[in-house]
Amino acid sequence: MSKEYVIAVAGNPNSGKTSIFNRLTGANLKVGNWPGVTVEKKEGRVVRGDTAFTFVDIPGTYGLSARSVDERIAMDFLTKERLHAVIVVLDSANFNRNFYLFNLIMEMGLRIIPVLNMSDMAEKRGITLHVDRLSAIFGIPFVKTVASRGKGISDLWNVLENIGQLGKPKHSLLYPKPVEAAALKLMGRFPKQVTSRFQALGVLDGGIVIPEDEEFRRVVTELQGEIEEGLDGDLDELIAEKRYEFVYSIAKECVERRLSTEQKVALSDRIDRVVTNRYFGGPIFLFAMWLLFFLVFTVGNPFVEWINNGFSALSSLVSGSGIVASFIREGLISGVGAVLVFVxxxxxxxxxxxxxxxxxxxARAAFVADRFMHALGLHGKSFIPMLLGFGCNIPAIMAVRTLENEKDRVLTAMAIPYMSCSARLPVYLLFVGVFFTHHQTTVVFSLYILGIVIAIVVARVLRRIFFTKAVSPLIMELPAYHVPSIKTATRSAGIRTGFFVKKAGTFIFGAVLVIWMLASLPAGVGYASAESIIGRIGSAMAPVFAPAGFASWQASVALIFGFLAKEVVVGTLGTLYGGQASLSSAIGSQFSALSAMSFMVMTLVYIPCVSTIAVIRREIGTKWAALSVGVSVTLGYVLAVLVFQAGRFLGIG
Amino acid sequence: MVPLTFMESGSLVEIVRFQCGGRCCRRLRELGVVIGSRYKLTAGTGRGPFILSDGSNRIGFGAGMAIKIIVREV
Structure with a gap:
């Protein structure tokens, strides 16, 4: 390759940054982590002619400071890496706010390719952006796009292919003399020359943490004092004000709004009036969640059945009683297969x-939940990571980083393990399929609600014990509604389901292998009989679970191994009961509807899986991870026993 | 001039002042809510939540935040 370019893609959240990134990279995607942290890092390498472009999607932010984890990652990447240019994606309908970030990146002295995205939306709102004027002022090409429909992407490629000729923006913001002079004095302290002015300004306005250096700190404080003396107000206020003045001056020249106060109410506002209504908002949200699970069942079940039949057919092909055949039949197909059918x-x-x-x-759901969450001592914004927990607890706990406040991060991370993740779904699906055929959606939905309730109660209690200060106030952007892109959703679901399948192929395969071995040893015992090693382990544990209604040793073993990953609960049962006619009939005879319920409650609550514990530990510390394990084990057991005993008392099951 | 919490849903407001520290002012500014900007309060009364909209930019606040935003009706 004769030329290699590294290009960052930056922008506000909801600016369509990811769409632009996807359009540029297509399928050439590499998902990893940012160094030292667990925030997802997406990279794509695209070769065009004799030039290779590596695009790096940096976290969407409104500003650049060391305040939140996302902003710190963005800033570190932009100030430390060798970049050829930064594509700054701007939401055309929100020029001022988006341009604020553009200006910050410009202050970094980097080469910029500005993209005015969602230009169709802006036009619909009566906003005209004068691209020619913008290009003339800054001496760099501004590209208009509608990324969701692929418009303007070829223009963007034209700019990228001529990146060699791209200059730096020629118009920039100059601060009052004392500020510039102070920045000049500090610039020498930063190794990367181009971004040093930005960093010096950041240190002055408090956006960047000063390195551990007494002398440096003293110099900065002195400079700040000097400037503030001749000024009526704070230095950070002054810098922010200048930045906004600059944004407004550009907007005045280049943005034309044909708006009257009598403008037609935007559709988003009309929808908001209904879905965030104090009376309807909650019920609408609950209905949306119920619909979600209803669809998971009605659309998913036929496919699940097909795959199930496929595995059964496969299993009957493997004949013989040799050790290999046994492993393939009981271990591989019954164990791993039991998990894979739920893909x-x-x-x-x-x-x-x-x-x-x-x-x-x-975003509205978080909003609707705020009042309710607030009353319970959590932040409304915490609700988004919690909802993501329905998919998988691990990325959900990582998403806690978007919260600005340490105690919100801790409490949300402690609450998330009770959100019913997709790995628990196979367990529910297996049991409701046997015991609650007519009420599948209702039973599973109520388990999800139970999870939410427990999560909130746990957070509430922990807040009482460990934190005293009031809940921090909620401020968040609510993106305009738009018709969701099937393609984007498919892509995102594909990547995540891919992880699930991969986990089934590696981690769960390993667990199933161990269980199969323990079920076959010592030599001579009947496979998965009470005399096998696993049978003995299970039998020793079983009395503990008797009060909860599932005293079979297989259930105990399933729960023990479910600690590795909750899908393993199903995998274990599949492996152990695989010898019998089929998993469903075995469960039908070993459990009652009531003990199935208590078993599902136990599975939901009893412990976060190993990977979740590891993420909790990495994100908020060992102490919290240990507490999370302790609380969940106790709570899970108590609740399972309670469900079973209360049920028996009421004469159910 | 009253805190946002006292406004009726549907009214047009202009931001006059913030009664909060530098950090939260900064956050508001980054989201585009600056002194002098005009919004419609599209949702929220009393205990919130509140949504300010100018047709393309929508910012939501909890009641704790809304009480610190001083506005006047236009």
Whole structure:
């Protein structure tokens, strides 16, 4: 390759940054983590002619400071890496707010390719952006796009292909003399020359943390004092004010609004009036959640059945009684297969969550939940990571980073493990399929609600014990509603379902292998009999679970191994009961409807899976991870026993 | 001039002042809510939540935040 370019893609959240990134990279996607942190890092390498472009999607932010984790990652990447240019994606309908970030990146002294995205929406709102004027002022080409429909992407490629000729923006913001002089004095302290002025200004206005250096700190404080003395107000106020003045001066020249106060009420506002209504908002949200699970079932079940039949057919092909045949039949097909049959349901779940996120409703859900969450001591914004927990607890706990406040992060991370993730779904699906055929949606829906209730109660209690300060106030952008993109949702659900399948192929395969071995040893015992090693372990544990209604040793073993990943609960039962006619009939005889319920409650609550514990530990510390395990084990057991005993008392089951 | 919490849903307001610290002012500014900007209060009364909209930019607030935003009706 004769030329290699590294290009960052930056922008506000909801500016269509990800759409632009997807359009540019197509299928050439590499998903990893940012160094040291668990925030997803997306990279795509595209070769055009003799030039290779590596695009790096940096977290969407409104500003650049060390305040939130996302902003810090964005800032670190932009100030430390060798970049050829930054594509700054701007939402055309929100020019001022988006241009604020553009200006910050410009202050970094980087080469910029500005993209005015969602230009169709802006035009619909009566906003005209004068691209020619913008290009003339800054001496760089501004590209108009509608990324969701692929418009303008070829223009963007034209700019990218001529990146060699791209200059730096020629118009920029100059601060009052004392500020510039102070920045000049500090610039030498930053190694990367181009971004040093931005960093110096950041240190002055408090947006960047000063390195551990007494002398540096003293110099900065002195400079700040000097400037503030000749000024009526704070330095950070002054800098912010200048930045906004600059944004407004550009907007005045280049943005034309044909708006009157009598303008037609935007559709989003009309929808908001209904879905965030104090009376309807809650019920609408609950209905949306119910619909989600209803679809997971009605659309997913036929596929699940097909795959199930496929595995049964496969299993009957493997004849013989040799050790290999036994492993393939009992271990591989019954164990891993029991987990894999639920791939369609999980895909649909991820797909629908992505649709909800993309349509703009998810942000409203957080909003609707705020009043309720607030009363319970959590932040409304915490609700989004919690909802993501329905997909998988791990990314949900990572999403806690978007919260600005330490105690909100801790409490939300502690609450998330009770959100019913997709790995628990196979367990529910298996049991409701046997015991609650006519009330599948209702039973599973109520388990999800139970999870939410427990999560909130746990957070509430922990707040009482460990934190005293009031809940921090909620401010958040509500993106405009738009028709969600099926393609984006499919892509996102595909990636996440891929992880699930991969987990089934590696982690769960390993667990099933161990269980199969323990079930076959010592030599000579009947496979998965009470005399096998696993049978003995299970039998020793079984009395503990007797009060909860599931005293069979197989159930105990399933719960023990379910600690690795909750799908393993099904995998274990599949492996152990695989010898019998089929898993469903075995469960039908071993459990009652009531003990099935208590078993599902136990599975929901009893412990976060190993990977979740690891993420909790990495995100908020060992102490919290240990507490999370302790609380959940106790709570799960107590609740399972309670469900079973209360049920028996009432004469059910 | 009253805190946002006292406005009726549907009214047009102009931001006059913020009664909060630098950090939260900064957050508001980054989201485009600045002194002098005009919004419609599309949702929210009393205990919130509140939504300010100018037709293309929508910012939501909890009641705790809304009480710190001083506005006047236009």
């Amino acid at each position: 369609p349901s999980i895909f649909i779940l991820f797909f629908l969550i992505a649709i909800m996120e993309d349509s703009g409703y998810l």
